[in-house]
Amino acid sequence: MGNSKPHADQKYIEALLRNDSKVLAEIYERFAPKVVGYIKKNSGDESRAQDIIQETLITIYRQATEKKLQLTCPFDAYFFLLCKRKWINELNKSSNKEVTINEGVVSIDDESARFAEETELYAAKHELFEEMFDQLGKACKELLKTTFTIKSLEEVAQKLGQSYGYVRKKKSLCIGQLTQLVQSAPRFNHLKNLL
Amino acid sequence: MTPEEKYELFEKYCRQDLSVEDKATLDQILTEDEAANQELKVYQELWSHLDSNFTTEKQQQELKDNLKQIGDSYFNTTTTPKKSKVIQMPKWAYAVAASVVLFFGVYFFNQGNPTYDDFATIPELSMGERSNSNEDAKNVEKVFNAGDYKAAENYFSSLLTEDPDNTQYQFYYGIALLEQNKYANATTVFESLYKGNSVYRYRALWFEALNELKQEKYESCAGLLKKIPEDAEDYQQAQKLLKKLD
Numbered sequence: 001m002g003n004s005k006p007h008a009d010q011k012y013i014e015a016l017l018r019n020d021s022k023v024l025a026e027i028y029e030r031f032a033p034k035v036v037g038y039i040k041k042n043s044g045d046e047s048r049a050q051d052i053i054q055e056t057l058i059t060i061y062r063q064a065t066e067k068k069l070q071l072t073c074p075f076d077a078y079f080f081l082l083c084k085r086k087w088i089n090e091l092n093k094s095s096n097k098e099v100t101i102n103e104g105v106v107s108i109d110d111e112s113a114r115f116a117e118e119t120e121l122y123a124a125k126h127e128l129f130e131e132m133f134d135q136l137g138k139a140c141k142e143l144l145k146t147t148f149t150i151k152s153l154e155e156v157a158q159k160l161g162q163s164y165g166y167v168r169k170k171k172s173l174c175i176g177q178l179t180q181l182v183q184s185a186p187r188f189n190h191l192k193n194l195l
Numbered sequence: 196m197t198p199e200e201k202y203e204l205f206e207k208y209c210r211q212d213l214s215v216e217d218k219a220t221l222d223q224i225l226t227e228d229e230a231a232n233q234e235l236k237v238y239q240e241l242w243s244h245l246d247s248n249f250t251t252e253k254q255q256q257e258l259k260d261n262l263k264q265i266g267d268s269y270f271n272t273t274t275t276p277k278k279s280k281v282i283q284m285p286k287w288a289y290a291v292a293a294s295v296v297l298f299f300g301v302y303f304f305n306q307g308n309p310t311y312d313d314f315a316t317i318p319e320l321s322m323g324e325r326s327n328s329n330e331d332a333k334n335v336e337k338v339f340n341a342g343d344y345k346a347a348e349n350y351f352s353s354l355l356t357e358d359p360d361n362t363q364y365q366f367y368y369g370i371a372l373l374e375q376n377k378y379a380n381a382t383t384v385f386e387s388l389y390k391g392n393s394v395y396r397y398r399a400l401w402f403e404a405l406n407e408l409k410q411e412k413y414e415s416c417a418g419l420l421k422k423i424p425e426d427a428e429d430y431q432q433a434q435k436l437l438k439k440l441d
Contacts, residue, residue: 019258021265021327028269050266057262061255066247129244148249169199172206175245176198179238 009075016061027057031076035083044087052090056082063122077112082119125191132181140174147171196224205235209242268323309439311409314432317342317374318398320367329354335367344371362393369399373406381406397427404433413440 015023032053039049056079063069071078133141147156147167157167182188204221207213213221224231320339325332335350351368358364369384385406388399400423407416417440423433 016258019254019261021261024262025265025269025324025327028265032269046270050270054259054262054266058255058259061258062247062251065251065254066243125240126244129241133245144245145249148245149252168206169203172202173199175206175238175241176202178241179202179234182237182241183234 005072007071007073007075009073010071012075013060013064013069013071016057017064024057027075027079028053031079034076034080038080038084039087042087043091048087048090052083052086056086059123059126060119062126063119067122069119071115073109073111073115077109078115078119081112081116085116085120121191124187128182128185128187128191129178132178132185135181136174136178140177143167143170144174144178196220201231201234202238205238206242208235209239265327268321268327271321271323308411308413309408309436311405314408314436315402315405317370339367339371342374344374347371348375362388362391362395366395366399366402369402373402373409376409378406378410397423398429401427401429401433404436408436416440 011023012027014020015027032049035053036046036049039052040046044052059082060069060079133144136144146159147153150156150159153167153171154164157164160167162170201224204213204217204224207217208221225235320336322329322332322336326336327333331350331354335347335354338350339347348368348371351364351371354364355361355368365384365388369381369388372381372384382403385399385403388395389397389403400419404416404419404423407413407419417437420433420437420440423430427433
């Protein structure tokens with residue numbers, strides 16, 4: 001996202017990457033109250049708020065590990081927006097009808113909104129990929145797990161008593177199959193332009 | 196080109212493992228076939244997703260566990276304090292519990308004096324936020340809750356050197372001593388607590404009574420129990436014990 005310098009709040013992203021308890025506790029201290037207040041005002045309670053906060057932080061962590069997330073906006077609005085939308089989604093899921101909630105808790109600048117959208121898109125893809133992965137056969141799942149955990153295909157081949165070429169071919173076929181599953185998922189059409 | 200060959204090229208591309216010829220073949224496919232272009236994009240996204248997911252699986256779990264802890268401690272300390280932990284028991288456990296109660300009932304009926312073990316319920320130690328930043332705090336929580344009171348005593352000694360007025364440390368330190376039958380030391384700790392004004396005042400009084408009970412000093416035990424006021428957490432237990440001592 002651009003070449004601008006990271007915001008000082010990038011430290012919260014780094015804390016997630018390092019699993020730094022001290023700074024993570026600070027995230028709760030500084031940013032949780034607003035989220036809790038919002039969720040409680042909109043048919044939720046503290047325990048739901050705790051879940052939403054944790055899930056949102058994990059999503060940010062995933063995006064940061066895979067896509068090297070560099071914040072150029074304050075964490076505050078970005079994080080709040082993510083938690084809020086996640087909560088609205090939950091409400092929609094459980095009530096089966098569109099829930100619209102008054103937006104005006106914080107003013108959201110464009111930059112924060114853009115970052116939040118990026119993260120939401122990432123989360124949506126992640127979810128789709130996980131679901132499709134689940135539909136793969138057992139053999140493919142295991143092979144992919146093994147080949148991505150043990151990076152060296154030679155080692156995997158040795159472990160499975162197969163040739164290097166065979167393992168690479170199998171692996172590529174499994175990801176190929178997964179590619180087709182993803183492409184044929186109805187939800188994929190919404191995401192594909194954004195890849 | 197078969198799909199198998201295509202995917203193998205994609206795989207080599209993602210692994211940055213393409214030979215010069217492979218690269219030429221792939222370039223040609225990509226310029227001629229828009230669908231293959233799209234497919235490679237998705238393949239690449241999936242590749243990066245799987246790679247990141249499986250590589251960081253363990254760290255992700257560790258982060259989740261840690262966030263759960265930090266969240267628990269944040270939500271317990273800053274907002275409506277939860278009174279006590281409710282442990283969900285399976286239905287059969289109620290039957291077991293009932294028969295245990297029945298057994299103890301019969302047991303006591305036939306026994307004379309109540310004992311320490313009948314009445315002592317060791318509270319769980321939660322150091323909250325501190326356990327995230329302080330190694331000793333983290334460790335003491337672990338060993339105390341695991342019942343290693345010798346180790347807990349050592350950690351508390353060092354924690355109390357740094358923070359001698361911390362009444363939570365003092366209270367649990369006292370319990371750790373009592374559990375090891377270090378009666379006199381435990382008394383010193385509990386006494387200073389119940390003569391003070393902290394939230395542990397009456398809890399300390401109750402535990403000092405248990406300390407006396409453990410030493411079978413029934414009279415001084417009863418004396419202390421009578422000082423526990425009605426609104427104290429351990430009042431009911433204290434009354435029950437008093438009855439047994441009569």
